[in-house]
Amino acid sequence: MTEVLLQVRAIGKRFDVGAGRFQARARASIQALSDVDLDLASGQALGLVGESGSGKSTLARILVGLEQPSKGSVRLDGVELTTLSRAAWRPFRKRIQMVFQDCAGSLDPRQSVRSALLEPYRIHGLYSARERDMRCMELLEAVGLGAEHWNRFPHELSGGQRQRVAIARALALEPQILILDEPVSALDSSMRAQILNLLIELKRRFHLACLFVAHDLFAVQALCEHIAVMYMGRIVEVAPTGALFANPLHPYTQALLSAVPFADPQVEQQRRRIVLQGEPPSPMDLPPGCAFAARCPTKHSIDARLCEGDRPLLKGCDETGLRQAACHAVVTQGSQS
Amino acid sequence: MTGSALDLPGGRRTPATAARSRWKLTEREFELRQSAAATVSGENPWRARLVQLRRRRTAWWSLWLLGLSSLVCLFAPLLPLPSPALIELRAPLLAPIAPWRVFGTFDFQPEYWPLGWLDRQLLELRQFLFGTWQSGPWLGTDSKGRDLLARIVFGGRTSLAVALAGAATSLVIGVSYGVIAGWFGGRIDRWMMRAVDVLQSLPFVFLVIFLLTVLGARSSSARESIFFVVIGAVWWLSMARVVRGTVRGMRSAAFLECAQVLGASQASSLVRHLVPNVLPIVIVYLTLTIPSVMLFESFLSFLGLGVSPPRVSWGLLALEGAQAINPLAIPWWLVLFPALVMGLTLLALTMLGDGLRDVLDPRSQARPAP
Amino acid sequence: MIRAALRHLAGLVISVVIVLAVSFALMHAVPGGPFDAERGLHPEIEANLARAYHLDWPVWKQFLQYIGPFNLGPDGWLGTGADRFGGVLALDFGPSLRHRDYDVADILAASLPVSFQLGALALAWSVPLGILLGTLAAARAGTWLDALLRVLTTTGIVLPGFVIASLSLLVFAFAWPLFPVAGWSSLRHMVLPAFALGAPCATYVARLTRSGVLENLQLDFVRTAKGKGLGRGAVIWRHALRSALLPVVAYLGPASAAILTGSLVVEKIFFLPGAGTHFVNSALNRDYTLALGVTLVYTVLVFCLNALADLLASFLDPRVGGRQES
Ligand SMILES: Nc1ncnc2c1ncn2[C@@H]1O[C@H](COP(=O)(O)OP(=O)(O)O)[C@@H](O)[C@H]1O
Ligand SMILES: [Mg+2]
Secondary structure: OOOEEEEEEEEEEEEEEEOOOOOOOOEEEEEEEEEEEEEEEOOOEEEEEOOOOOOHHHHHHHHOOOOOOOEEEEEEOOEEOOOOOHHHHHHHHOOEEEEOOOOOOOOOOOOOHHHHHHHHHHHHOOOOHHHHHHHHHHHHHHOOOOHHHOOOOHHHOOHHHHHHHHHHHHHOOOOOEEEEEOOOOOOOHHHHHHHHHHHHHHHHHHOOEEEEEEOOHHHHHOOOOEEEEEEOOEEEEEEEHHHHHHOOOOHHHHHHHHOOOOOOHHHHHHOOOOOOOOOOOOOOOOOOOOOOHHHOOOHHHOOHHHHHHOOOOOEEOOOOOOOEEOOHHHHHHHHHO | OOOHHHOOOOOOOOOHHHHHHOOOOOHHHHHHHHHHHHHOOOOOHHHHHHHHHHHOHHHHHHHHHHHHHHHHHHOHHHOOOOOOOOOOOOOOOOOOOOOOOOOEEOOOOOOOOOOOHHHHHHHHHHHHHHOOOEEOOOOOEOOOOOEHHHHHHHHHHHHHHHHHHHHHHHHHHHHHHHHHHHHHOHHHHHHHHHHHHHHHHOOHHHHHHHHHHHHOOOOHHHHHHHHHHHHHHHOOHHHHHHHHHHHHHHHOOHHHHHHHHHOOOHHHHHHHHHHHHHHHHHHHHHHHHHHHHHHHHHHHHHOOOOOOOOOOOHHHHHHHHHHHOOOOOOOHHHHHHHHHHHHHHHHHHHHHHHHHHHHHOHHHHOOOOO | OHHHHHHHHHHHHHHHHHHHHHHHHHHHHOOOOOOOOOOOOOHHHHHHHHHHHOOOOOHHHHHHHHHOOOOOOOOOOOOOHHHOOOOHHHOOOOEOOOOOOOEHHHHHHHHHHHHHHHHHHHHHHHHHHHHHHHHHHHHOOOOHHHHHHHHHHHHHHHOOHHHHHHHHHHHHHHHOOOOOOOOOOOHHHHHHHHHHHHHHHHHHHHHHHHHHHHHHHOOHHHHHHHHOOOOHHHHHHHHHHHHHHHHHHHHHHHHHHHHHHHHHHHHHHOOOOOHHHHHHHHHHOOOHHHHHHHHHHHHHHHHHHHHHHHHHHHHHOOOOOOOOOO
């Protein structure tokens, strides 16, 4: 068993969205995350999958200290990160880094590639000037860019190249943990495959622990050993990648998987497609029970009132405890079989 | 050598250390790549904009015109012009005489208002270079026989000084106010902007004149200092507003969060990322501020409340022109030339401002040029 | 709507209070100010002043006296007889410091109508003409007419008002004496000043209208109308112009402020007996009370006009409903 580097426990995040300035302070709030538990093991990648708005980015931002959680803790080797000030965070920046989704916006338009890559060393005062240049050149090479990109500016790079620069910069401090917030979503599909391959290679080379955020299962499949599925701010299922694809337990995961096209036309034709009915609930007022209950196709196989009135907790559902799901129906099935 | 990057809190080393060293570059490889990199130069956004500006003919010419005339105004005491304050009652209201008819005379007598040290040096240099030679009345003379060309050039110095003062205040006060409001946001921002709203809704021209009534009593120097204080008080408002808006929009820009994740402090991201990105807008609004400051100065001088004789300013020249015309004599040049100079300068400033806005303001780039 | 009006009102109150407090403080603090001993006023005015402002009272009482009709003298609330002073809020600005026998209120009563006539005339010709020219320019965008109009509007925007005024005086009163040089007794006297005052406004309105109409011609509903076979003229008049006028309406507030400001120079050039002339003169010969009177009246006026234009614009705007203030 690999050691756990980053330990996320019971993270909740509530955004207050004040309605208009002149209204009597009728405060609405969005529950973006509730009771999220995750473990990130060294050298291993965890995929975080869920539809847009399910709170994946919020979680990623909490992990790197861009956002304060409303409750819960994030521990890196036992050190609590959520209460650190911006200055106190600094030594930990060398260990945990992030790549943003918006590769166009994450580079300063007035910085050349070189000065963007030098920035982390400048901030932390590492190396001499010559060594910095050398490290940058190495990084550039590592992400598949060449000397010809050295002096370029972001507007002269393609989307994929920009994302490579962003990845190189995140790797500059040689972190142990890399948070990737939808690093390929903004790219077209051929570029997506290239960047994914690059990430797989870098993960191996740098022995990185990754949290890979994506909104489709397909993207995480190749990179991640484990996958966590998120719905409306909660983790609904965690499983090793192979097991999840072979036998998804949670009905939401099943629906997600059924939307992934298979390469094999025969399988593709035979398999059942689950088309979800209805709308997800508003994050402003989540139902008391399972957030997925309103759209759940299997709800009626068990007592629907249970699903609507009682929130299912994430529970282990096999012997190893590696598979977990938060669904009343899953537990029932498990005990039957 | 693994470097200090691995001095992690807790002193842990990852198994990756060995793997990493495998793709380190050697010195030789690095030098090869570095020389390869030196052959490709990226297109700096600033240089790209300069090229774009040069492509806009009117804006580019305006820039040159303004630069040249600023130089002329700055070095006015060095030029072989007649003294702008020398009253020659023998030759009042001379009509313009073309340079090819009377090119110049040897009548120069220095007669100025109290000049600063630098101006005195320039004047001495002028006397050393040109002796008593001075240009002829190419643009005519006014009702007291003073040379109009010299007065226009020296009036331009007033405008230049005012423009610089306006630019400086809107730069210093406006930019820092806007950056603070936009950066901190929330309640601070709300109150700061409310203050700007209130100040902006005051009819400033009237308040300024009122202030001049009360304060600008005896000496014209008191009046001038009030004038500059007033410029400082008024012309930072729209700059503050614009800068605040830009900073606010950029506050959540991904590259600022990126800098935070890399460990940059607030102050350093402000200086390294925010300010360079706000700069273009600042330049645009500076060029838009300057004409309005100049107009205001000439407006006040025209009313007799600004620069007072024997100093000159374009507003004062326009006033003298308006006063000189009567049914008996119509010295058109006294009205026409100051108007022409003022109009040209303001036109050039407007054109330059428009061109700069097209080139520098990202919001206006979405719009198709009309 | 009501909330917006209230917000404007609050702004007005704040500014008036600022102006009043600052002016009162200046009055007392500035050496050589109006209440300084050695300013060499006529003894009669001096006496008027002392009586009007109760200079023997404590400062806070003087301030109350100064701003409102709170007569705190021995005669009780509103006071009686010669001792009575209404205060600024009751439009009583005290005696003029330079014009013997006149109160500031008298001077204002005589001169404001002239300024208002002038301003109204200037607005009355410039806004419609500006809209017309702007629409024409948009309808003929890219032709020589558009280019000509653009040169005209640029000139109008670039030339300061006093330059336009003296140029028109030079051309139409002296070189080619169509109109009288000065005075304010007949319509012919009013033509040149109203022209000089309105010209910058007309050019600005023309610009606003042109860009508004052009922008609207790109919009979907206008394209639909065009697609339905409506002629270009009809499209412009019926659809594009209507919503293009919103910015023009919103500009009316700043425009009237600009016209009030411009009236200072125009009245000076044409020797008109308006409030602007009095104001400038009061600044030149330090008639403090008169300057304050004009400043206050104009502050309130500019505010009200701005608020009106703003309310009108938001009333006409089809999108507003309850436009949230950003
Ligand atoms: N700064 C914020 N203020 C208010 N609500 C926010 C903020 N950031 C995110 N949210 C809300 O939190 C929820 C989760 O958002 P996010 O984490 O971005 O989802 P994802 O990345 O999975 O698409 C969404 O409903 C979003 O509207
Ligand atoms: Mg996201």
